[in-house]
Amino acid sequence: MTEPVSPLRLPPQATDAGQRMQQYPPPETWDDWVEWDQRQWPRKVPRHYMLVPTVCFNCESACGLLGWVDKETFQVRKFEGNPAHPGSRGRNCAKGPATLNQVNDPDRILYPLKRAGGRGEGRWVRVSWEEVLQDIGGRIRRALQEGRHNEVMYHVGRPGHDGLMEWILPAWGVDSHNSHTNICSAGARAGYAFWMGFDRPSPDHAAANVILLISSHLETGHYFNPHAQRIVEGQMAGAKLIVFDTRLSNTASRADTWIAPWPGSEAAILLAIANHLISTNRYDRDFVRRWVNWEEYLRLVHPDSPVTFESFETALKSLYAKYSFEFAARESGVEARLLRSIAEDVANCGGKLAAHNWRSAAAGNLGGWQVARCLFLLSVLTGSIGVEGGTSANAWDKWVPRPHRLAPHVKRWNELTWPGEYPLSYFEMSFLLPHFLKEGRGKLDVYFSRVYNPMWTNPDGFTWLEVLRDESKIGLHVALTPTWSETAWWADYVLPMGHGSERHDLMSQETHAGQWIAFRQPVRRVALERIGKKVHRTYEANPGQVWEETEFWVDLSWEIDPDGSLGIRQYFESPYRPGERITMDEYFGWMFENSVPGLPEAAAKEGLTPLAYMRRNGAFEIRAGAEAEFERPLSPEEVAAADVDEKTGILYTRAPASPPKNIVPTPAPVATGLGRPIGVMIDGVPQFGFRTPSRKLEFYSTTLAEFGWPELAIPEYIRSHVHPDLVDRAANEFVLLSTYRLPTLIHTRSANAKWLVEISHSNPTWMHTSDAARLGLATGDLLRVATEIGYFVDRVWVTEGIRPGVIACSHHLGRWRLAEGEGTSRMASALVELKESGGRWDLRQRKGVGPYKSSDPDTERIWWTDAGVHQNLTFPVQPDPVSGSHCWHQKVKVTRAEPEDRYGDVHVDTRESHEVFKRWLALTRPPKGGWRRPHWMLRPFRPDAEAYRSAPSPRAGVSGRSQ
Ligand code: SF4
Numbered sequence: 019m020t021e022p023v024s025p026l027r028l029p030p031q032a033t034d035a036g037q038r039m040q041q042y043p044p045p046e047t048w049d050d051w052v053e054w055d056q057r058q059w060p061r062k063v064p065r066h067y068m069l070v071p072t073v074c075f076n077c078e079s080a081c082g083l084l085g086w087v088d089k090e091t092f093q094v095r096k097f098e099g100n101p102a103h104p105g106s107r108g109r110n111c112a113k114g115p116a117t118l119n120q121v122n123d124p125d126r127i128l129y130p131l132k133r134a135g136g137r138g139e140g141r142w143v144r145v146s147w148e149e150v151l152q153d154i155g156g157r158i159r160r161a162l163q164e165g166r167h168n169e170v171m172y173h174v175g176r177p178g179h180d181g182l183m184e185w186i187l188p189a190w191g192v193d194s195h196n197s198h199t200n201i202c203s204a205g206a207r208a209g210y211a212f213w214m215g216f217d218r219p220s221p222d223h224a225a226a227n228v229i230l231l232i233s234s235h236l237e238t239g240h241y242f243n244p245h246a247q248r249i250v251e252g253q254m255a256g257a258k259l260i261v262f263d264t265r266l267s268n269t270a271s272r273a274d275t276w277i278a279p280w281p282g283s284e285a286a287i288l289l290a291i292a293n294h295l296i297s298t299n300r301y302d303r304d305f306v307r308r309w310v311n312w313e314e315y316l317r318l319v320h321p322d323s324p325v326t327f328e329s330f331e332t333a334l335k336s337l338y339a340k341y342s343f344e345f346a347a348r349e350s351g352v353e354a355r356l357l358r359s360i361a362e363d364v365a366n367c368g369g370k371l372a373a374h375n376w377r378s379a380a381a382g383n384l385g386g387w388q389v390a391r392c393l394f395l396l397s398v399l400t401g402s403i404g405v406e407g408g409t410s411a412n413a414w415d416k417w418v419p420r421p422h423r424l425a426p427h428v429k430r431w432n433e434l435t436w437p438g439e440y441p442l443s444y445f446e447m448s449f450l451l452p453h454f455l456k457e458g459r460g461k462l463d464v465y466f467s468r469v470y471n472p473m474w475t476n477p478d479g480f481t482w483l484e485v486l487r488d489e490s491k492i493g494l495h496v497a498l499t500p501t502w503s504e505t506a507w508w509a510d511y512v513l514p515m516g517h518g519s520e521r522h523d524l525m526s527q528e529t530h531a532g533q534w535i536a537f538r539q540p541v542r543r544v545a546l547e548r549i550g551k552k553v554h555r556t557y558e559a560n561p562g563q564v565w566e567e568t569e570f571w572v573d574l575s576w577e578i579d580p581d582g583s584l585g586i587r588q589y590f591e592s593p594y595r596p597g598e599r600i601t602m603d604e605y606f607g608w609m610f611e612n613s614v615p616g617l618p619e620a621a622a623k624e625g626l627t628p629l630a631y632m633r634r635n636g637a638f639e640i641r642a643g644a645e646a647e648f649e650r651p652l653s654p655e656e657v658a659a660a661d662v663d664e665k666t667g668i669l670y671t672r673a674p675a676s677p678p679k680n681i682v683p684t685p686a687p688v689a690t691g692l693g694r695p696i697g698v699m700i701d702g703v704p705q706f707g708f709r710t711p712s713r714k715l716e717f718y719s720t721t722l723a724e725f726g727w728p729e730l731a732i733p734e735y736i737r738s739h740v741h742p743d744l745v746d747r748a749a750n751e752f753v754l755l756s757t758y759r760l761p762t763l764i765h766t767r768s769a770n771a772k773w774l775v776e777i778s779h780s781n782p783t784w785m786h787t788s789d790a791a792r793l794g795l796a797t798g799d800l801l802r803v804a805t806e807i808g809y810f811v812d813r814v815w816v817t818e819g820i821r822p823g824v825i826a827c828s829h830h831l832g833r834w835r836l837a838e839g840e841g842t843s844r845m846a847s848a849l850v851e852l853k854e855s856g857g858r859w860d861l862r863q864r865k866g867v868g869p870y871k872s873s874d875p876d877t878e879r880i881w882w883t884d885a886g887v888h889q890n891l892t893f894p895v896q897p898d899p900v901s902g903s904h905c906w907h908q909k910v911k912v913t914r915a916e917p918e919d920r921y922g923d924v925h926v927d928t929r930e931s932h933e934v935f936k937r938w939l940a941l942t943r944p945p946k947g948g949w950r951r952p953h954w955m956l957r958p959f960r961p962d963a964e965a966y967r968s969a970p971s972p973r974a975g976v977s978g979r980s981q
């Protein structure tokens with residue numbers, strides 16, 4: 019029994035409870051911080067902790083965490099915020115501290131597993147990492163030697179690292195990256211990218227006068243906690259918060275002005291606001307004159323008009339005159355007077371408009387990308403670009419270091435991810451993969467799914483299931499995952515990868531006006547190394563044999579090319595010990611020494627190496643405050659080495675430019691026959707400009723015009739596929755909003771976090787009181803929601819907090835498993851029965867959630883029974899023909915449940931889903947001859963320029979086309 023210890027024997031900080039409540043442990047005490055052990059209360063028993071910084075992995079925000087490692091057991095006891103992290107500033111949402119649940123999850127995968135029976139039978143054997151590497155490495159080696167590069171695919175859900183796969187995959191010589199972007203942010207990315215060449219905004223909420231959000235951004239959006247704290251800061255300093263959200267979200271409840279427009283009408287409202295600014299001459303005339311490509315617009319669209327700013331202003335007035343407040347009110351259902359008052363607020367923002375749309379309307383609607391484009395028009399008109407309180411481009415506020423060695427651009431193009439029909443997509447057409455495989459466009463020999471659960475997260479999950487179980491389409495499926503998922507169940511290998519405190523990664527996000535970099539660390543490994551223990555591989559320090567991807571990819575690359583004859587191994591050799599395998603200290607240490615501005619100097623001031631600095635602090639602030647790259651004057655040397663195109667004012671290099679240090683993709687040379695564009699003349703001054711073909715903000719996108727969409731080349735309103743005219747409300751048709759997040763959940767991995775699941779475990783369908791009365795429904799009644807390809811059965815929640823004619827259901831719930839004690843976490847999933855007959859699938863819940871015995875006594879205290887309903891299974895794929903974004907909103911028919919219906923039932927016909935896929939595919943237009951994609955546009959893992967040429971005709975011979 020431990021005796022109570024006198025406070026006098028403790029360091030001073032542990033004796034002052036008041037101080038502890040108000041402050042973080044000071045960094046100089048992180049090696050040995052002492053607190054009373056709460057489990058020993060009321061006795062005062064001290065426990066010694068080593069505090070190791072890391073980065074949360076539970077959403078994209080990359081907030082800082084401190085892992086509290088018990089110095090007696092070397093187990094992590096808790097996670098709190100890292101005050102040294104410039105993005106999160108010591109704060110976290112509920113999901114950050116819940117990392118502890120994921121680490122201690124009794125159902126987690128602890129060892130590498132190999133399938134023992136047929137796919138999906140759920141029989142597994144434990145294998146060693148050596149066996150895994152040999153088998154997979156040998157298979158990839160054969161594929162590469164036989165020229166089947168496009169049969170190797172890496173498909174990621176939550177990347178959680180910057181720059182890693184840009185190091186790995188090009189070294190293998192494959193164009194095989196696949197992402198989840200097109201079920202997430204593709205619409206918004208496209209809207210921003212056509213304007214400025216960058217596909218994300220970085221609003222400076224804290225210093226704004228007006229904050230305009232098209233999403234439930236403050237509570238769950240992109241970048242949730244770092245943005246939320248700055249939005250509130252902005253409000254406290256007097257900023258007005260305007261929120262467009264069809265649903266009364268927590269964000270809407272904080273707004274000064276909340277409107278609930280009909281889904282898909284957002285762009286009409288934004289253009290009415292733009293029209294107000296233009297028609298009342300309350301826009302930043304000088305900014306627009308200097309930085310918008312109005313001359314190009316006039317030359318191409320109004321060739322008979324004089325190329326003067328005045329004639330552009332005349333054109334602008336007439337272009338948007340049709341977007342009156344009354345028109346927008348008809349489209350949106352929001353009163354014109356309210357829209358006018360929002361427009362007045364925007365007009366009075368004083369050049370400080372922080373505006374953001376990420377998923378929400380941009381991800382919900384056909385043409386959703388124009389919502390982001392129209393929103394950015396307001397930022398441009400108010401001159402709020404790159405200034406304090408305005409909106410910047412993401413790359414100005416983000417830093418991605420280059421590793422010691424990068425392979426050249428690959429000379430291949432993968433049509434399974436970048437098909438000819440979608441030359442402007444942002445990015446890979448990932449959610450169409452199963453349809454492409456069904457059509458015979460190719461096959462996969464080795465398919466890595468990584469922290470990704472497409473069968474559950476994506477639309478049309480049963481089509482995924484049909485493909486994942488078919489070994490003729492996917493030869494080997496390797497699931498790299500920290501937890502079980504519906505998708506991992508159908509894998510051949512299930513390989514446990516670490517949670518946020520069990521891995522190395524670099525992260526930098528545009529969370530505010532500034533620039534920072536953070537270091538995710540395996541806290542137990544770092545703690546053991548601090549006391550002098552040698553750890554060769556991270557799985558030696560993690561629970562079981564949970565590994566991390568960075569080391570895994572290095573070892574796998576050596577296995578693919580053991581003797582270096584394929585030219586792959588060289589990229590994974592130490593920069594310090596030629597010919598030897600690179601270590602994690604060397605990989606990250608080299609970047610900290612050579613590729614993070616200011617870090618070596620800051621570390622030297624503290625007498626540390628850059629690596630030691632990052633291991634101790636976990637983050638480094640590169641720059642504070644807004645910085646607008648486009649306004650940077652070119653140096654006399656740059657100007658001397660450039661030619662100016664007299665017509666456009668663009669400056670091109672004469673000599674090949676040296677590669678940029680930052681590996682945020684940079685537009686490659688436009689096909690001009692000149693060098694690389696480096697700037698543009700503005701009022702006679704050579705300045706850096708934007709990363710667009712014109713080097714200016716592109717009000718008129720020549721790219722859109724040339725690639726078949728001339729009528730959409732300027733910010734325009736596109737009628738959504740759920741426009742009110744297409745929804746027959748008298749026939750009980752509704753629009754289903756299916757995209758909203760819950761603040762406490764993550765897509766897949768929160769199922770393994772008991773605190774989070776206890777808080778959120780139901781996803782009833784929201785319905786307005788008037789609609790419920792019409793249908794005779796009361797809260798708790800079962801209803802059947804029918805989509806084009808099937809239906810799901812859910813309970814209704816009757817509320818005033820949603821627009822009549824619209825229903826909503828969160829996509830965060832409805833987890834399921836096929837076996838009693840295995841697969842998806844039992845605290846969050848229903849045990850289901852799955853039946854199939856010729857493409858007709860029926861899923862029925864056999865048992866909900868309940869208490870069970872495990873290594874965690876809390877699982878016997880589970881009091882909830884609900885696992886929610888899996889609505890995404892019933893959604894067909896609906897790819898926007900321009901951005902490639904899945905258009906999530908569904909037109910549905912709602913009825914009372916049938917007598918045979920049960921809560922959670924799902925019925926789907928995948929033959930119908932394939933027909934819907936073909937119908938949406940037919941909306942695409944043939945790309946510009948000879949180009950698979952405009953070369954200037956962002957593309958992750960940009961191949962060699964030659965690979966962009968010679969796209970096959972997308973409509974010719976789709977069937978049977980092979981790679
Ligand atoms: S917002 Fe929450 S989940 Fe996202 S990184 Fe921060 S703490 Fe983690």
